[in-house]
Amino acid sequence: MFKIAEFYEFGPAAEAIQLGSAPDFEKPEGDQVIVDMLVMSINPADLLTIEGNYGIRPKLPNTPGAEGVGKVTEVGPDVRNLKIGDIVLPLGGGSWREKIRCRETMAIKLPKGIDLQQAAMIKANPATAEVMLSSLVDLEEGDWVIQNASNSAVGRFVIKIAKQKKLNVAAIVRRKNLVDMLKSDGADCVLIADAQTHTQDMVRKLDAACDGNRPKLAMDAIGGYASNQLAACLADGGKIYNYGLLSGKPCEVDPFHLVFRAIELRGFWLADWFKTATPPDIADMYGRLIPMVQNGEISGAVEAVYPLDEIKTAVAHAAKGGRSGKILLKTNKN
Ligand SMILES: NC(=O)c1ccc[n+]([C@@H]2O[C@H](COP(=O)([O-])OP(=O)(O)OC[C@H]3O[C@@H](n4cnc5c(N)ncnc54)[C@H](OP(=O)(O)O)[C@@H]3O)[C@@H](O)[C@H]2O)c1
Numbered sequence: 243m244f245k246i247a248e249f250y251e252f253g254p255a256a257e258a259i260q261l262g263s264a265p266d267f268e269k270p271e272g273d274q275v276i277v278d279m280l281v282m283s284i285n286p287a288d289l290l291t292i293e294g295n296y297g298i299r300p301k302l303p304n305t306p307g308a309e310g311v312g313k314v315t316e317v318g319p320d321v322r323n324l325k326i327g328d329i330v331l332p333l334g335g336g337s338w339r340e341k342i343r344c345r346e347t348m349a350i351k352l353p354k355g356i357d358l359q360q361a362a363m364i365k366a367n368p369a370t371a372e373v374m375l376s377s378l379v380d381l382e383e384g385d386w387v388i389q390n391a392s393n394s395a396v397g398r399f400v401i402k403i404a405k406q407k408k409l410n411v412a413a414i415v416r417r418k419n420l421v422d423m424l425k426s427d428g429a430d431c432v433l434i435a436d437a438q439t440h441t442q443d444m445v446r447k448l449d450a451a452c453d454g455n456r457p458k459l460a461m462d463a464i465g466g467y468a469s470n471q472l473a474a475c476l477a478d479g480g481k482i483y484n485y486g487l488l489s490g491k492p493c494e495v496d497p498f499h500l501v502f503r504a505i506e507l508r509g510f511w512l513a514d515w516f517k518t519a520t521p522p523d524i525a526d527m528y529g530r531l532i533p534m535v536q537n538g539e540i541s542g543a544v545e546a547v548y549p550l551d552e553i554k555t556a557v558a559h560a561a562k563g564g565r566s567g568k569i570l571l572k573t574n575k576n
Pocket residue numbers: 285286287366367370391392393394395396397416417463464485486487488489490510511512513562563564565567568
């Protein structure tokens with residue numbers, strides 16, 4: 243038997259999630275591999291899935307977890323590119339468990355010696371940052387982009403990857419004490435959006451920084467009035483891509499920006515990118531990200547690591563605001 247986290251009904255994440263067990267897998271067939279999971283991350287999307295508020299409502303019971311890293315422990319007779327002992331990034335979902343069985347093409351081999359905590363956070367958030375910056379709007383070196391929730395994992399990857407692409411980043415956060423951290427990540431202008439903020443003050447501060455070269459792309463993780471703040475900061479004709487539901491409120495954009503300034507509001511979901519991406523596109527994208535993680539050019543912050551046994555405490559911690567980084571899970575194989 244192996245341990246597995248699962249939920250039987252939708253509801254508040256820390257209440258709904260349970261630790262259970264599943265029977266060991268039969269020997270892998272064909273091109274299947276068995277992977278012992280080592281470190282897994284907890285993301286807002288996992289919490290939304292448990293609450294029943296994500297883009298997919300899975301059949302129940304369900305095991306959450308979009309990201310994680312593991313070690314190959316068994317290989318089927320037709321497996322060609324993986325061997326026992328390889329460290330891999332499984333591409334399927336349901337990572338909050340001790341063991342996964344998948345086809346070898348659904349597990350990306352990672353370089354030896356890669357930091358396991360960083361490896362556990364590659365699949366979703368750096369990929370979201372990379373795809374948003376490379377595929378949503380035509381951007382040239384020197385262009386500005388703007389985003390909110392800039393201290394989130396995605397937000398910090400956006401800053402670091404944008405700097406590699408020689409883009410300028412305006413980074414909005416709701417806590418003043420994050421300014422220095424985001425500047426040292428590479429943000430060119432940090433804007434505070436707290437309860438006292440007037441949008442026109444943000445726009446003035448941004449204009450002083452970008453000298454009239456306003457952003458063409460805004461990445462919105464929050465919705466609600468935060469979408470309007472981004473609209474006000476964009477160049478005429480600029481595009482807001484909402485990719486997160488952090489406020490729980492509908493995106494609000496003043497029609498002034500839509501009608502007279504040709505601002506566009508759209509959605510972005512990495513899952514949709516995966517639906518149309520070819521295997522070479524996916525290999526190419528992770529082929530760019532994995533070396534950056536391996537050599538420390540991009541990294542994610544970690545606030546705490548819990549054993550899988552403490553899944554309820556870990557999920558309750560992940561649901562709190564004001565964190566300094568991700569909450570990770572580890573198995574006793576790590
Ligand atoms: N569409 C996609 O394909 C895709 C892919 C990956 C992630 N996402 C989304 O991207 C967002 C960030 O994910 P992550 O894993 O990077 O987050 P994370 O590292 O867990 O950080 C959470 C962030 O949310 C902020 N936050 C929480 N509640 C908020 C609220 N009510 N108003 C404003 N900010 C709030 C936090 O600010 P404080 O630190 O101040 O609390 C922090 O910046 C999430 O919405 C996630 O679902 C979307």
